[in-house]
Amino acid sequence: MSSSAATAAGRKGARGGADRTPLPTWLAGLLRGLPVLPSVVLLAVFLAGPIGYCVYYAFTDMQLTGSSGTHFTGLHNFSRAFGDPDFTNAVELTLMFVVGSAVVGQNTLGLALAVLMEKASKPVRSLTSAVVISAWVLPEVVAGYLMYAFFYQQGSLNAILRFLHLPQQNWLYTLPILAVCIANMWRGTAFSMLVYSAALGDVPRELVEAAEVDGASAWQRLWRVTLPVIRRSILTNLMLITLQTLSVFGLIYTMTRGGPGNKTETLPIFMYQQAFQNSLIGYGTAIALVLLVVGALFSVVYIRMLKVEEG
Amino acid sequence: MAATDSVPVAAAAAGRARTRVPAARTRRGRTRAGRSVINVVLLLFSVLYLVPLVWMVLASFNAHASFKLSVPSPTTANFRHVLTYDTTFHPMLNGLLLCGGGTLVCVVCSILAAYPLSRFRSRLRRPFLYTVLFSTGLPITAVMIPVYSMFVQVDLIDSMPATTLFLAASALPFGIWLMKNFMDGVPVVLEEAARIDGANSMQVLWRIVLPLMWPGVIVVTIFTFISMWGNFFVPFILLLTPEKLPASVSVFNFLSAHDYTQYGQLSAFSILYSIPVVMLYLVLARRLGGGFALGGALKG
Numbered sequence: 001m002s003s004s005a006a007t008a009a010g011r012k013g014a015r016g017g018a019d020r021t022p023l024p025t026w027l028a029g030l031l032r033g034l035p036v037l038p039s040v041v042l043l044a045v046f047l048a049g050p051i052g053y054c055v056y057y058a059f060t061d062m063q064l065t066g067s068s069g070t071h072f073t074g075l076h077n078f079s080r081a082f083g084d085p086d087f088t089n090a091v092e093l094t095l096m097f098v099v100g101s102a103v104v105g106q107n108t109l110g111l112a113l114a115v116l117m118e119k120a121s122k123p124v125r126s127l128t129s130a131v132v133i134s135a136w137v138l139p140e141v142v143a144g145y146l147m148y149a150f151f152y153q154q155g156s157l158n159a160i161l162r163f164l165h166l167p168q169q170n171w172l173y174t175l176p177i178l179a180v181c182i183a184n185m186w187r188g189t190a191f192s193m194l195v196y197s198a199a200l201g202d203v204p205r206e207l208v209e210a211a212e213v214d215g216a217s218a219w220q221r222l223w224r225v226t227l228p229v230i231r232r233s234i235l236t237n238l239m240l241i242t243l244q245t246l247s248v249f250g251l252i253y254t255m256t257r258g259g260p261g262n263k264t265e266t267l268p269i270f271m272y273q274q275a276f277q278n279s280l281i282g283y284g285t286a287i288a289l290v291l292l293v294v295g296a297l298f299s300v301v302y303i304r305m306l307k308v309e310e311g
Numbered sequence: 312m313a314a315t316d317s318v319p320v321a322a323a324a325a326g327r328a329r330t331r332v333p334a335a336r337t338r339r340g341r342t343r344a345g346r347s348v349i350n351v352v353l354l355l356f357s358v359l360y361l362v363p364l365v366w367m368v369l370a371s372f373n374a375h376a377s378f379k380l381s382v383p384s385p386t387t388a389n390f391r392h393v394l395t396y397d398t399t400f401h402p403m404l405n406g407l408l409l410c411g412g413g414t415l416v417c418v419v420c421s422i423l424a425a426y427p428l429s430r431f432r433s434r435l436r437r438p439f440l441y442t443v444l445f446s447t448g449l450p451i452t453a454v455m456i457p458v459y460s461m462f463v464q465v466d467l468i469d470s471m472p473a474t475t476l477f478l479a480a481s482a483l484p485f486g487i488w489l490m491k492n493f494m495d496g497v498p499v500v501l502e503e504a505a506r507i508d509g510a511n512s513m514q515v516l517w518r519i520v521l522p523l524m525w526p527g528v529i530v531v532t533i534f535t536f537i538s539m540w541g542n543f544f545v546p547f548i549l550l551l552t553p554e555k556l557p558a559s560v561s562v563f564n565f566l567s568a569h570d571y572t573q574y575g576q577l578s579a580f581s582i583l584y585s586i587p588v589v590m591l592y593l594v595l596a597r598r599l600g601g602g603f604a605l606g607g608a609l610k611g
Binding site: 046117120137284303 | 345356359360431433445451476477481483487512544
């Protein structure tokens with residue numbers, strides 16, 4: 001579909017160029033914009049279309065089986081969701097997951113690593129970033145598998161704790177949400193680390209040195225000089241990792257499938273289970289819509305901070 | 312599409328990172344003591360971070376692998392066991408078709424879209440760019456259920472071409488955004504000469520602009536491919552027939568089917584499945600040389 005549209009656009013463009021008589025401005029403008037068409041079609045059909053569908057289905061009682069009986073049910077799905085303790089549980093877990101693993105975990109660890117790496121010797125810096133980045137590059141199902149193995153009762157984490165004479169746990173049963181949070185930190189910190197490494201490289205050295213001459217401690221220099229200078233990077237990074245963490249599915253699903261019980265059932269997992277295991281497409285879609293709206297809000301804030309250049 | 316998904320910032324930062332300057336050389340004595348403490352902290356952290364990866368590699372060469380971190384009596388049996396058409400090559404081929412096709416469509420469409428967005432002024436330009444940027448932030452996970460219902464209605468469930476196009480569309484906003492930024496870096500002056508010689512927009516794009524921005528195109532291509540290769544949820548929802556599943560889903564089914572007992576084979580398969588993206592990432596890191604690079608390439 002897209003390739004034929006692309007060649008059509010090319011042909012039209014060619015004709016417009018060969019034709020020496022000047023075209024009306026509106027037509028010329030249209031022809032110049034034509035190459036955007038394949039993308040617009042793809043985005044309209046595969047992204048805007050489903051989102052429109054989402055808004056519609058969220059107000060129906062559509063089910064996987066017997067779709068002929070789909071009725072418009074107004075706000076029923078939403079009132080049901082807000083009265084459903086499982087939904088409330090999913091919202092709480094999602095908040096814990098996003099705040100714990102992204103806002104606190106990835107963000108702080110990424111910043112700490114970037115700050116420390118600036119002062120470390122070169123081989124150590126290379127090793128650290130290579131290790132952190134390799135966890136990031138791995139496909140999410142593989143990361144989930146590795147983290148499952150790490151937290152398993154006979155796994156590496158308990159072996160390390162035993163070696164250090166610390167108490168061990170059956171992590172995936174006693175503290176599953178902590179396990180998936182750490183897993184997401186393990187996997188995602190590289191992104192924050194890269195953002196902050198680049199941002200720190202842009203901090204004017206004179207500023208930091210001036211503070212040092214004035215007798216500011218390393219901590220004060222970080223808190224009072226460096227962090228305010230990279231404020232925008234911090235906000236952008238927070239926004240992006242929040243959006244990424246909000247939609248994490250594969251990692252949690254591979255590790256726990258939302259269990260035990262519903263102890264790691266974040267919104268994406270809850271949505272999936274309602275739609276496909278309980279066959280309640282309408283209800284699942286309403287949850288998806290909630291997730292989309294939250295994502296859209298973060299996305300708007302993010303755009304306002306980034307600002308597309310004038311033109 | 313979790314972590315490797317939307318990274319305008321990191322990519323934008325990559326260019327700037329090259330201007331890094333060496334850390335201050337003043338007050339050497341004090342910083343040296345501080346530096347060794349920092350080195351030790353980072354080394355310990357790296358070792359801890361490395362444990363799950365080391366476990367995977369050791370388990371893949373261990374005939375009796377368990378979740379314990381143990382030094383194996385080396386064997387390549389696990390690899391030999393999974394290196395069959397059904398287990399490895401077929402899912403990898405499916406992944407290549409889905410992700411390769413998706414990447415191709417995404418890259419071609421984003422080149423075409425980026426050109427007018429980068430070169431021509433129009434009232435629609437800014438709203439379009441805002442929409443594109445907005446879409447990069449939308450959680451694709453949330454779109455999957457409506458996509459599923461839509462695909463069921465038009466009978467596209469379990470269709471590899473449809474899944475490929477959906478993958479392409481989901482990667483497109485970020486592709487357009489990144490491509491446009493790379494294209495902005497190509498000076499317009501060169502195009503004017505070609506235009507005077509009578510070349511049209513498309514000729515200018517393919518003959519003048521693209522050859523000057525190959526590094527950018529390669530970055531977008533590799534990046535798109537890596538994120539699609541790791542994507543689990545999209546094929547998991549949209550494809551049903553086992554023969555059509557890519558490696559991301561088959562590794563998951565492998566996990567479930569073997570009930571976590573064949574750790575050695577699972578690890579071997581996980582390694583084989585991860586190799587393509589790791590290799591591509593290394594190429595990407597070398598290309599960008601800056602903030603994206605693996606530590607050694609970070610000029611400091």
